[in-house]
Amino acid sequence: MKSGKVPAWTLLLCGTAALVHFVPAIGSALIYDRAAIESGQVWRLVTGSLVHLSPRHFTYDALALFLVGMVAELRGIRNLGMLYLTAALAIGVAIFQCAPELKLFAGLSGIVTATVVFLCLDGLSEGDDLRWLWWGGLFSVALKILLEFSLDTSWLVASGDEAFVAVPLSHLVGAGTALTMYSSARHLRFLGQGHRMHSSEGEAC
């Protein structure tokens, strides 16, 4: 674990999400709006993840992303921004293709899922004493996605206070994106040194 490293990508993403949440005019221009995307505003496929539909929705998503993103960056995973961007795009495209009934979509949780999965895969590649933790994390993510698909809801939404349906597809696509990027990184080596996803201690900046 590298101490003193600033989790820049995570702070940037959380900060942007906060800005979007607290300035509704920006949110209106960025939210995944199927009709607007069909009329040519394709950036909404990517930016929809930055928007949130309620204060609690934002708080939960931003808190989770901050925690897992910070850990990932502190562990030395580089170019996490690439993962965030790819996951956001993949989620937007997947929802556009597979969920035509959704007129609006918002939320960072797909990216949170991608980050958790990526962190766990990266941890496993290190072969350290925390293997049980990484396997447990992956198992929990898989279990959660299965539960969401089978129950077709999530606890936050099921509580009745939120005015939207949960979209397990975003979590599945987030996890899939992380797996794909991890596999690609092993071959392309663009995220770290060698097959490992994080920068080594002795690596020059």
Place this chain on the structure above:
Amino acid sequence: MSINVRRTLLGRALASICVILVVAACATVHERHNSASVVDFLYPDTKDPVVTPSVPVLALPLRVGIAFVPNGGYASPVLTEQRKMDLMQQVADHFRKYPYVKSIEVIPSPYLRPKGGFANLDQVRTMYGVDVIALVSYDQVQFTDEGLLSLTYWTIVGAYVVPGEKNDTQTMLDTVVFDIKSRKMLFRAPGTDRVSGRATLVNASEQLRTDSGNSFDAAAKQMIENLDQQLALFKDKVKEHPDEYQVVRTAEYQQSTGGGSVDGYWLALVGAVGGTALLLGRRQ
């Protein structure tokens, strides 16, 4: 001798009249007043019985209309139909993102008639299929004072180059949101602005129009910000007073808006994995 005295007196009298005229001219205040009142539109005849609102049933997602209240008299030369449409479009774009808003229809002025009342709104409801309407009213007053510099107008050139006209423009835009069927006012949000400036005599009216337009724009910006706040307050109010507002979430509403949401399970998972990694990672 007496002729000289008479001439002197005549001269003084003329000079005094000139001074009085100039001072009077300096003190001249011109006022322009443009307004469109939502009360005049909705309750035009005070002899009518008071409209008693019933409990509104808000079926989400709402179909919202937005329209400028028609003014019965002199219309603002600046607030053209195009400007009204642009302003309403700004408001509509701002609120389109909310999942509980299914659509926002910008309704042109000709569809509302002065003193049309709720009967007119019922017609709009039928024509546009809207449940809720946001009525935008305005009140703008412009004052023009001629300052001391206006004395230079006597030189003719001064009227072209010296900004002796002091303009003051005060604007209030107000959006009030009604549930048409129940006649119930849901919430309102105002936006105000004041613009002060100077102009030469020859471009005074042009400057007034510019000030008027700028002031409308600034008031609209503030009104949109206030709409956000009032909407948040209204949502709280609906939760606190379920007996006053009924909210029905349609199946369409439930299915059409998706949230990628982190819930308690995710938070616990992220907390466990992240926290443990941080803790044990540091030890190692």
